[in-house]
Amino acid sequence: MSVPPLLEVRGLSKRFRGLQAVDSVSFAVPKGGIVALIGPNGAGKTTTFNLIAGVFAPDSGSVVLDGAEITGRRPDQACRAGIGRTFQVVKPFGALTVLENVMVGAFKATADSTAARHAALEILERLGLGDKAGIVANSLTLPERKKLETARALATQPKILLLDEVMAGLRPTEIDAMVRTFAALSREMGLAILLTEHVMRAVMALSHHIVVLHHGQKICEGTPEQVSRDPRVLECYLGSAPTAATGSG
Amino acid sequence: MLYLNIIVAGLLTGAVYGLMALGLSVIFGVIRVVNFAHGEMMVLAMYAAFMLNRKTGLDPLVASPLVTAALFLLGYALQRGLINRYIARPDHEQFLLLLAVATIITASLLMGFGPDARNVQLDYAYDSYEIGGVLLDKVRVLAALGAIGGVAALWAFFRFARTGKAIRACADNQVGAQVVGLDVKRLYAITFGLGAACVGAAGCLLLLLIDVQPYIATDYTLLAFIIVILGGLGSMPGALLGGALVGVTEALSGFVVDPSLKSAFSFALLILVLLVRPQGLLGRA
Amino acid sequence: MRSARFPILPRRVAAALALFIAAMVALPFFVDSYIVSVLVVVLFAAYFGQAWNIVTGFAGQLSLGHALYVGLGAYASAALFVRYGVPPWLGMFAGMALAALAGSVIAALSFRFRVGGVYFALLTIAFAEFTRILFDHFDWVGATSGLFLPVSNRASIDLLRLRGSPVMFYYCLLALTLGALALSRHLLDRRIGYYWQAIREDQEAAQALGIDVFRYKVAAMALSAAMTSVGGTFLAFYDNNLYPDTVFAVGRSIEIITAPIIGGLGTLFGPILGAFVLTALGEAMTSLTGSFAVSGLKQWSYGVALLLIVALQPAGLWPWLRARLGLGAVRR
Numbered sequence: 113m114s115v116p117p118l119l120e121v122r123g124l125s126k127r128f129r130g131l132q133a134v135d136s137v138s139f140a141v142p143k144g145g146i147v148a149l150i151g152p153n154g155a156g157k158t159t160t161f162n163l164i165a166g167v168f169a170p171d172s173g174s175v176v177l178d179g180a181e182i183t184g185r186r187p188d189q190a191c192r193a194g195i196g197r198t199f200q201v202v203k204p205f206g207a208l209t210v211l212e213n214v215m216v217g218a219f220k221a222t223a224d225s226t227a228a229r230h231a232a233l234e235i236l237e238r239l240g241l242g243d244k245a246g247i248v249a250n251s252l253t254l255p256e257r258k259k260l261e262t263a264r265a266l267a268t269q270p271k272i273l274l275l276d277e278v279m280a281g282l283r284p285t286e287i288d289a290m291v292r293t294f295a296a297l298s299r300e301m302g303l304a305i306l307l308t309e310h311v312m313r314a315v316m317a318l319s320h321h322i323v324v325l326h327h328g329q330k331i332c333e334g335t336p337e338q339v340s341r342d343p344r345v346l347e348c349y350l351g352s353a354p355t356a357a358t359g360s361g
Numbered sequence: 362m363l364y365l366n367i368i369v370a371g372l373l374t375g376a377v378y379g380l381m382a383l384g385l386s387v388i389f390g391v392i393r394v395v396n397f398a399h400g401e402m403m404v405l406a407m408y409a410a411f412m413l414n415r416k417t418g419l420d421p422l423v424a425s426p427l428v429t430a431a432l433f434l435l436g437y438a439l440q441r442g443l444i445n446r447y448i449a450r451p452d453h454e455q456f457l458l459l460l461a462v463a464t465i466i467t468a469s470l471l472m473g474f475g476p477d478a479r480n481v482q483l484d485y486a487y488d489s490y491e492i493g494g495v496l497l498d499k500v501r502v503l504a505a506l507g508a509i510g511g512v513a514a515l516w517a518f519f520r521f522a523r524t525g526k527a528i529r530a531c532a533d534n535q536v537g538a539q540v541v542g543l544d545v546k547r548l549y550a551i552t553f554g555l556g557a558a559c560v561g562a563a564g565c566l567l568l569l570l571i572d573v574q575p576y577i578a579t580d581y582t583l584l585a586f587i588i589v590i591l592g593g594l595g596s597m598p599g600a601l602l603g604g605a606l607v608g609v610t611e612a613l614s615g616f617v618v619d620p621s622l623k624s625a626f627s628f629a630l631l632i633l634v635l636l637v638r639p640q641g642l643l644g645r646a
Numbered sequence: 647m648r649s650a651r652f653p654i655l656p657r658r659v660a661a662a663l664a665l666f667i668a669a670m671v672a673l674p675f676f677v678d679s680y681i682v683s684v685l686v687v688v689l690f691a692a693y694f695g696q697a698w699n700i701v702t703g704f705a706g707q708l709s710l711g712h713a714l715y716v717g718l719g720a721y722a723s724a725a726l727f728v729r730y731g732v733p734p735w736l737g738m739f740a741g742m743a744l745a746a747l748a749g750s751v752i753a754a755l756s757f758r759f760r761v762g763g764v765y766f767a768l769l770t771i772a773f774a775e776f777t778r779i780l781f782d783h784f785d786w787v788g789a790t791s792g793l794f795l796p797v798s799n800r801a802s803i804d805l806l807r808l809r810g811s812p813v814m815f816y817y818c819l820l821a822l823t824l825g826a827l828a829l830s831r832h833l834l835d836r837r838i839g840y841y842w843q844a845i846r847e848d849q850e851a852a853q854a855l856g857i858d859v860f861r862y863k864v865a866a867m868a869l870s871a872a873m874t875s876v877g878g879t880f881l882a883f884y885d886n887n888l889y890p891d892t893v894f895a896v897g898r899s900i901e902i903i904t905a906p907i908i909g910g911l912g913t914l915f916g917p918i919l920g921a922f923v924l925t926a927l928g929e930a931m932t933s934l935t936g937s938f939a940v941s942g943l944k945q946w947s948y949g950v951a952l953l954l955i956v957a958l959q960p961a962g963l964w965p966w967l968r969a970r971l972g973l974g975a976v977r978r
Contacts, residue, residue, distance in 0.1 A: 165854065191856035199854070205847035207912075216844045219837045220856040228837070268856055395764045443957075450960075452763045453708045457907060458956045460900065464949030472942035579896050583775070586768055625779040628772040635769050636759045 116179065118143045118304045119272050124163055124173035133159040135328040136173070141272060141304050141321075146294070148315045149308040150339075151325035152348060157308040158200060160325070161276055164306075165197045166190035178271055191220065196270025198261040200277045204249040210236065211245040213260055217267030235263045239293060255286045259293075266297070273297075275307040279314045291317045316340070324348070366496050367612045373497070373505040375608020377566045379601040380508040381581065382588035383515065384559030390595030391532040391552045394444060394455055398463035400582030402557055405466055406432050406564030407573040408474060414481045421481055422503060425565035429511075429558045436557025441550040448549075463578065470575040478572035504566040511562045515555065516597060528552050532595070580624070587631045593644025602642060606630075658971075670820055674813045683812045686884070688925045689819035690877065695906035695917030696826040697873035702903070703912035704830075704839065705866035706846025707753070708763070711770030712874055713898040714777050715745040719875025720882035720893055724795055725787045727807070727883075734808045734883055741875040748773070749871025753864040771896060778894030793888040808883035815884050822880070823918065826873060830914055842866055846912070874902075904948055908955050910962025919964050927951055 117140035126134040134156040141147045149157045163170045169184035176182070182193045191197075196217075205213050214232035215225075222228055236242045239259050244252065252260060258278055265273060275294075279287050291314050297303050309315045315322065315336070322339045324332040326348045332339060339345055381403060388396050396402075409428045410421040421428075439462070447455045488499035519525040531538040531548050539545055571577075588607050592599030607627055614623045634641065674682050698712050722744050723737030732740075752773050756766050787793050796809075803810040808818075833839040841862050844852040853859050882888055892898070909920025931944045959966055 187850075187853040188856050188858050191854060197854050199851065203848045203851035205844050205851065207847060208843060212840065212843075216840050216852070216857075217855045219840060223837050225835055225837065228840075264851075264855065453702075453767075454956060454960055456708070456764060456767065457952065461949050461953035461956060464900075464952065465946060468942050468944075468946030468949055472946065583768075583771065583896075587772075590765075590768070619783065621782060622779060625776055628776040628779070631772045632769060632776070635761050635765055635772075636755055639759075639761060639765060 115143065117141055118145070118178055119164070119306065120174075120176045121160075121164065122174045122176070124160065124175065125171050126159055126163055126168060127171055132328050134163065134170070137325065137328070137330050138173075139323045139330065139333060141306050144298060144302045144304055145321060146298055146305045146307070146319045147321045147323060148319035149306065149323050149325060150310075150312075150315055153310075154327075155325040156328040157325055158276060159328075161197070161274055161306075161308055164190070165195055165274055191268055191270070194271030195274060196265035196268050196272070197274035198258070198265050198276055198278055200280070202254070202257045202261045204252070204257055204260055206248070206250040208249055209245065210241055210247050210249055210252070210260055213249050214263045214267045217264040220268040232263075232267055235266050238297075239263045239266075254281055258282070258290070262293075266303075270303070272304040272306060275305060275309075277308055277310060279309055279311040282311075284313070287311060287314050288317075290314070294318055364613075365494075367616050368609055369495055369497060370501055371609035371612030372605050373501040373608070374570065374612065375605040376505040376508040376512075376601070377563055377570070377604075378584065378588055378608055379604025380511045380566070381560050381563035382585045382592070382604055383512060383597060383600040384556035384563070385585045386589045386592075386595055386597070386600045387515070387559065388553055388556035389589070391528055392440070392444075392448065392549050394448065394553075395452070395459070396553075396556065397456055397459040397582060398466060399556075399560060399585045400578040400580065401463040401466040402432060402436070403560035403564040403567070403581055404470060404573060404575065404578040405435075406561040407568045408470055408479075410565045410568050411479050411481060411573060420483065421565040421568045422507060425507065425562050428565050429561040432561025432564075433554040433558040435554075437550045437554035439557070440553030441546065444553065445546060445549065463582070467575050467578050474575070476574060476576070478574045480572040481568055483569065500569045504569045507566045508563065511559065512597070512601060515559065518555075519597075524548070524551060584627065587627050590631060590639070590641055591634050593641025596641065596643045599641055599643035667824065671817075674816055679812060682816050684925060684929060686812055686816050686819060688921045689816065689823050690881065691901075691905045691925060692918040692921035693819060693823045693826055693877050694874060694902045695909070695921055696823065696830060697870050697877065698902050699906045699911065699913075699917050700830065700833070700842075700873070701749075701866045701870035703906060703916070704834070704846065705842040705863060706912075707863055707866065708767040709770045709867070709870070710767045710896075710899050710903070711752075711772070711774030712870075712902050713894050713896070714748060714770075714774040715871040715874035716878035716881065716898060716902070717774075717777065717781065717888075717890070717894040718744045718748060719878025720888055721781065721787050721793065721878075722875075723879040724793055724882040724888055728793065728795060729786075733806050734879055735806070738876055738879045741879050742872040745871040745875035745878075746868045748777075749867040750864050753867035754860075757860050757863050771899070774894055774899060775896065778890050781890035781894060784890075788888070790890065795883065795886045797886060808880070812884075815880065818880060822876065827914065827918070829873075834914065838862065838865070843912075904952060906962075908951060908963060910964035913962065913964045916962050916964040919967070920962065923963060924948065924951065 119141040121140070122138045124134055124137045137156070137160055139147065149160060151157055162168055164175050166185045166187040166189060174181060174183045177193055177195065180193060182190055185193065205216065211229070211232055214235055215228045218228040218231040221231065233242065233245065236245055239262065241256065241259050241263060244256065249260060262278065279290060282290065294305060295318060298305055307318070319336060322333060322336055323330055324339060324345050331344050331348065332342045334342070385396055385399050388394060406428050409431065410424050413419045413424045413427070414421060444458065447458050483500065485499050490497045490499060490502060519529055527538070527543050528548050528551065531543060531545055535545060584607065588603035589600060591606060592601070592603030610626050610630065611623045614626045673685065694716070698709065701707050701709050719738070719741035722741035723734045726732035726737040726740060727734060752770060756769050761769055781787065782790050803814050805814065841852065841857050844855065844857060845859055845862055849859055905920035905924050906917040907920065908924055909918065910916025927947055928944045931947045935943055955962065
């Protein structure tokens with residue numbers, strides 16, 4: 113590839129009191145690409161995410177975004193560099209309305225309230241939350257909260273969107289809708305996406321490239337077809353071959 | 362030698378402080394509620410002991426089991442009836458609830474007893490022991506012994522009694538405790554009762570040493586927090602260590618510098634500990 | 647539904663507000679001086695409450711040591727006036743600078759060392775108490791004997807030196823309170839207001855959206871402190887005497903927070919509503935019992951009011967009132 117990747121993770125490692133959570137993990141996300149990080153529970157997916165997003169600093173390794181080194185930066189610094197992220201357990205600003213929630217994100221790109229409001233409304237429309245703009249976030253259902261979480265992160269105009277198990281707890285129809293939304297976003301905005309997921313249905317449908325983690329190490333990577341046939345992957349998932357038709361592993 | 366006298370006096374008073382702070386530590390360590398009405402409960406106990414002394418001539422030391430039991434019941438009822446609903450609520454709501462309770466207690470005492478200082482007249486108030494050249498006030502010794510007895514009793518309860526062990530289980534893992542069938546609400550109420558009992562006992566002992574008036578309550582709440590944070594939240598030996606440290610610092614600073622500055626040292630200590638080692642000297646990191 | 651001049655305030659609220667302001671401006675002409683002095687108490691409570699609301703209500707950082715800033719503002723301006731004849735309108739700035747510095751340092755230290763929640767609240771108390779004891783020994787400002795301003799002639803109005811009748815103070819405080827209201831409203835509509843609320847709601851999520859949480863928390867504290875100190879200046883010149891043990895007292899800090907909590911923490915109109923309700927309650931208690939145990943009963947009633955609010959309506963009276971009046975469109 114002649115074009116440098118948007119996000120490049122090299123030799124990322126993190127140890128927590130005797131447990132090597134992430135062990136020398138390396139992978140890349142190309143501009144406009146969609147990469148999925150999968151693996152059994154405890155494989156180190158969320159830790160890797162948190163290392164990239166700045167929640168913790170890695171013990172060693174580097175994270176480079178669009179040519180700039182962002183290793184060990186604080187989460188707000190990482191965001192300003194272009195990382196947008198959602199949380200596994202959604203964290204809405206409960207007492208604020210849906211619109212205000214997204215405006216908080218939009219303010220990263222502009223200091224003007226009117227501009228922020230317009231940008232926020234636009235994103236809400238795009239994600240189908242437009243009619244909920246005046247609703248207090250605490251009143252939303254789970255799928256709506258997930259969409260809000262995504263909308264808020266998108267409002268920061270990120271270069272790459274990190275989605276942390278965003279499909280968890282959703283019904284199959286909702287999952288398909290989210291997949292369509294993200295695919296469209298990626299296509300239309302040229303947005304790169306890095307997602308961690310257990311829901312294989314979504315992973316197979318959405319990602320261009322998959323990285324498989326197990327016990328903190330990368331054991332395999334490739335296209336969805338390649339990965340679903342790799343014996344090491346099948347092994348670590350207890351012998352069941354993930355396909356596009358089955359549910360979560 | 363004079364310094365030794367002062368330090369020992371400080372240690373003895375510190376034992377009583379330790380018992381008081383222990384109540385706070387137990388409440389926070391198990392229930393995770395910040396009891397901002399701690400000093401107020403103690404002052405309530407002090408007035409109770411004062412009244413008993415006035416009406417029946419009972420020495421606060423002798424009255425302490427009674428007062429302690431009464432405070433236990435009060436704490437139990439308070440937790441069960443009111444505070445329990447706030448355990449899952451945000452910190453500042455809990456805090457405000459207890460602040461309201463504290464205000465009501467202080468105001469009630471003010472209305473009932475007036476603002477003047479009250480004390481008990483003890484015929485042994487000026488007696489002292491001399492051990493190895495060190496002069497010890499009898500009142501202080503008795504108070505300290507009472508405090509140490511109280512702490513020992515509490516320690517034994519948590520170590521050996523079934524309920525005590527159940528409470529410790531709760532503190533360690535509330536969900537696990539429920540799964541095993543422990544009645545968490547009842548255990549929490551007992552814990553709060555025990556915390557209140559601690560200040561009940563401490564109050565009786567403190568009455569041997571100082572005068573009581575409604576307004577000292579806030580100072581003692583803060584003192585309890587200082588000791589607990591210094592020693593480490595949830596740590597029994599920590600509460601005692603903290604109490605000893607504060608007692609000695611107070612005594613020394615009262616003598617070396619201006620007595621009115623002694624609180625300043627305590628607050629400075631609190632600030633330092635909160636910034637540098639918030640888990641306290643003996644708390645877990 | 648949105649009035650043109652106040653984009654976020656519905657027309658009904660704007661109208662009610664205008665009516666309220668007009669009433670307050672006209673009031674001293676129709677009531678006796680006792681009522682005016684009671685209203686001065688209300689306005690002090692409302693103003694301090696609004697200042698405190700910024701750091702605790704908007705930004706979500708519980709400060710229980712705001713008496714520190716009252717004291718710094720009061721002593722700075724009073725001392726400069728007594729010693730050097732500096733008019734309070736200038737001395738006020740010295741107070742603001744001191745208070746903003748103190749607030750920033752306390753906030754910066756605390757948040758740098760990751761002290762938050764209840765521990766932070768305790769820290770603010772500790773700083774206030776420490777300062778109180780310090781001032782007890784600060785001879786230049788009179789230490790425990792107190793600092794006294796020359797008694798003012800109530801008949802004449804000297805605005806420059808803030809010497810005058812309660813009516814003069816009434817209008818000054820009314821202007822202050824309305825100014826604080828306008829400032830709060832303004833900030834809530836701008837990025838800083840949104841960021842503060844985001845920090846209050848979920849600090850981690852706020853960080854993930856690019857907010858430098860530390861900076862904004864310190865800013866909230868500094869602004870709140872500076873605003874509070876201005877109130878302190880007026881308090882000094884109204885009371886004409888200052889003692890560390892009353893100005894810096896924990897009791898004062900608690901007094902400051904009671905009105906906004908009862909009225910509605912984090913709302914725009916909560917502190918003002920709370921101030922009226924609480925003062926009315928206090929006056930009712932006073933008249934109920936005459937001179938019998940006045941201070942105890944008032945405090946007792948405040949405690950009960952606080953308990954009821956926390957138990958039944960923790961969001962405060964304003965949200966409840968707003969819902970009742972059908973003004974639900976505005977969330978503040």
